[in-house]
Structure formats: C-alpha cells, structure tokens
Amino acid sequence: MPHLQPQARILALSWDETTPQAVAELLTARGMGASRLTVLESLGGPHERVRETRADAFAFDDIVPLNMIAVAVDAGRNARVLPLAPGLDEEWFAHDGQITKSEVRAITISALAPRAGELLWDVGAGSGSVGIEWCQRHPRNAAIAFESKAERIERIARNSLELGGFSVTVTGEAPAGFAGQPAPDAVFIGGALTVEGLFEGAWAALKPGGRLVANVVTLEGEAKLAALHALHGGSLRRIAIDRLVPVGGKHGWRPAMPVTQWRVEKP
Numbered sequence: 001m002p003h004l005q006p007q008a009r010i011l012a013l014s015w016d017e018t019t020p021q022a023v024a025e026l027l028t029a030r031g032m033g034a035s036r037l038t039v040l041e042s043l044g045g046p047h048e049r050v051r052e053t054r055a056d057a058f059a060f061d062d063i064v065p066l067n068m069i070a071v072a073v074d075a076g077r078n079a080r081v082l083p084l085a086p087g088l089d090e091e092w093f094a095h096d097g098q099i100t101k102s103e104v105r106a107i108t109i110s111a112l113a114p115r116a117g118e119l120l121w122d123v124g125a126g127s128g129s130v131g132i133e134w135c136q137r138h139p140r141n142a143a144i145a146f147e148s149k150a151e152r153i154e155r156i157a158r159n160s161l162e163l164g165g166f167s168v169t170v171t172g173e174a175p176a177g178f179a180g181q182p183a184p185d186a187v188f189i190g191g192a193l194t195v196e197g198l199f200e201g202a203w204a205a206l207k208p209g210g211r212l213v214a215n216v217v218t219l220e221g222e223a224k225l226a227a228l229h230a231l232h233g234g235s236l237r238r239i240a241i242d243r244l245v246p247v248g249g250k251h252g253w254r255p256a257m258p259v260t261q262w263r264v265e266k267p
Contacts, residue, residue: 002082002136002164004030006075017063023071024058031079038070039063082163086110086133092163094155098126100190103241104215104259109133111213111263112186116140121184123174123202124191128156131188132165141167144181148173175201183207189214194224203232206266217257225262234264 003010004027014020020039027035033056041049041064051060075081082092087106090099100108108130112120117140122131124146131143145168147153153170160168171177174192178201187202193214206212212234216222229236238260242253 001026001030001162002084004032004073004075005081005084006073006079008071008073010069010071010073012069012071014065014067014069016065017067020060020063020067020069021058023069024053024055027055027071027073030081032073032075034074034076036072036074038072039067040070041067043068086137088129088133088163090129093127093129093132093159094162095127095129095159096152096155098152098191099129100126100215101241101256104239104261105129105133107239108188108213108215108261109137111261112188112211114138114141114186118185119143119182121146121178121181121187121202121205122168123187123189123198125156125170126152126190128159128165128168128170130190131156131168132160132163134186134188135160135165135167136163143168144184145170146172146174146177174198178202178205181205185210187212194220199224199228203266208266210266212262212264212266214262215259217259222260225260228264229262232264234262236260236262 024037035055036052037055038052039060086109087102089102093099114134114137116138120131120134120143122143122145125131128145131145134143135141145156147156147170156170175198183205185207187206192198193216216225238258240258242255244251245254
C-alpha cells in the first residue's frame with residue numbers, strides 16, 4: 001500500500017466490524033506492528049466509543065459495524081515500505097518471469113509521461129507492473145491491462161491490490177479486447193507488437209496528443225518498430241542493463257537481453 005509511509009497519519013472508513021482487525025494484520029505483516037490504531041465506533045451517538053492499541057497487539061472483539069480507524073504509522077527498520085520512485089524491484093510483484101525489469105520500467109514510465117487523471121492501456125500486461133506503477137503516480141490515474149492468460153489475469157489483480165494499483169482494470173486479449181474500451185491518453189505495448197492489427201487498433205484508439213511506447217527484444221519486433229518509426233516518426237533507443245552475479249567464488253556482469261524502445265506522440 002503506497003499510503004503506508006513512515007509517520008503517515010491515516011483516517012480510514014471501515015467496511016464493517018472486521019476491517020480494524022484486517023488493518024492490524026496488514027500493518028503487522030508489513031513490519032509496522034508498532035503503529036497505533038484508534039478505533040472510533042458509533043461516533044456522535046449514545047454508544048460512542050474510542051479505543052487505541054498497537055497493531056501487533058490488536059485484540060478488540062466486539063467492534064460495531066459502524067466504525068472508523070485512525071492509524072499512526074510506525075515503520076520499523078525492517079518495515080516493508082513501498083518506495084515512491086518508479087521502477088520497483090521485481091520482487092515486489094508476483095510474476096512468472098513475464099515482467100518489465102525494474103530499470104527498464106523506470107525508463108518506460110518516464111517515456112509514457114503520466115499526468116494526473118489520465119488513462120493508460122497496458123497491452124500484453126504480464127504481471128501488470130507498468131499499469132500499476134502508472135496508477136501510483138497519481139490517485140486519479142487509471143489503467144486497463146490487456147492480458148489473455150487466466151493465471152496472469154489473476155496475478156495482475158493480486159499485484160494491483162497489494163501495491164495500491166486500485167484503478168487497474170484487467171480485460172482480455174488484444175487487439176480483440178480493444179473494442180468498447182474508453183480511449184487512452186497513453187498506450188504501452190510490452191508484448192505481441194507483431195500480432196496482426198494490434199498496433200493499428202491501439203493507435204486508432206489513442207487520443208490526439210497521446211503517447212505510445214513499445215518495448216521489444218526480438219529481431220522481428222525490431223523490424224516492426226523500424227517500419228513504424230519510418231511511418232510515424234518518434235524516437236528509438238536501445239536499453240542494455242548488466243547485473244552483478246556470482247561466478248564461482250567471485251563476481252561478474254550478466255547482461256540482460258537489450259530492449260529496443262520506441263516512443264511516439266499521435267498528431
């Protein structure tokens with residue numbers, strides 16, 4: 001949850017009498033068990049009650065459904081605090097390897113240039129990482145994730161809930177799933193660029209002045225990008241990242257597959 005930052009003060013409306021316990025368990029699981037929870041019940045009525053406790057010592061058992069929770073976040077040294085910068089490490093996301101790596105994702109989010117209240121189409125979403133980080137940039141941002149595999153759709157939903165991408169909607173396969181969707185302000189194509197009609201459908205839906213960013217790693221994808229660049233202009237760049245890994249008892253650099261990125265604005 002992006003709101004769980006050190007020394008944050010949060011006032012939350014409860015869903016029902018089970019919400020305070022759920023909040024306490026979430027805080028404790030994130031290493032924020034020392035946070036103070038104040039449960040405010042039946043405010044303004046004859047049975048008004050206010051009780052306070054630490055998250056990791058929560059034991060209230062007769063909470064009424066009409067309640068609110070005040071949270072004073074105490075994030076310990078080992079607390080799991082969501083960073084505010086784009087390019088979250090892959091370990092924050094549940095994924096099957098189909099994920100835009102953190103360094104490339106930071107560059108991609110920058111290229112997409114999110115603004116408040118805008119809608120992103122995340123095409124070939126995989127783990128949903130780009131759409132989720134798009135939504136983290138501003139609370140009014142939203143994303144539609146296009147993904148065909150059922151297990152990945154479920155994974156995107158879990159990642160969105162875990163990381164605060166509450167405005168990510170997951171739909172089906174592209175380009176068939178484009179029909180009937182609201183026009184995007186930006187489009188990210190992270191996979192399947194060479195699928196017949198995919199770029200054309202996304203480009204047609206993109207609002208005038210909107211941004212489209214596509215990442216590819218294959219020769220076939222690069223050939224498609226070169227043709228699109230010749231037709232529509234924009235900019236091309238190649239991103240190469242090496243990471244340090246153990247080599248026996250020593251260390252060496254292991255290169256990731258280079259990513260070719262195309263960015264273009266629609267006239």
